[in-house]
Amino acid sequence: LVEAHVRLYCIQHAPTSSGVVFQTRAMRLQHPDDELGGMLLLALPQVVVHRVDPWSPLWPKVDGLEGGNPANSYVFPDILQRA
Numbered sequence: 001l002v003e004a005h006v007r008l009y010c011i012q013h014a015p016t017s018s019g020v021v022f023q024t025r026a027m028r029l030q031h032p033d034d035e036l037g038g039m040l041l042l043a044l045p046q047v048v049v050h051r052v053d054p055w056s057p058l059w060p061k062v063d064g065l066e067g068g069n070p071a072n073s074y075v076f077p078d079i080l081q082r083a
Helices: none
Strands: 008-016 019-027
Touching: none
Parallel strands: none
Antiparallel strands: 008 019
């Protein structure tokens, strides 16, 4: 094995009247950059970085906040800057 690609997923669950619903959501990677394929060289230890921002499924939800989920709402957060 010479090269590997990394992907990051979040599995969320929510109770409903018919049981529990599970949803798998892909998460963006900051390092290695997923826009460049998220490639890793496995010969050395690697660090995988996901930035927790308003677009992340790990961003804490605040009840009563206008706009809701930025992924499906017309109220968007500020423009995100990648470091």
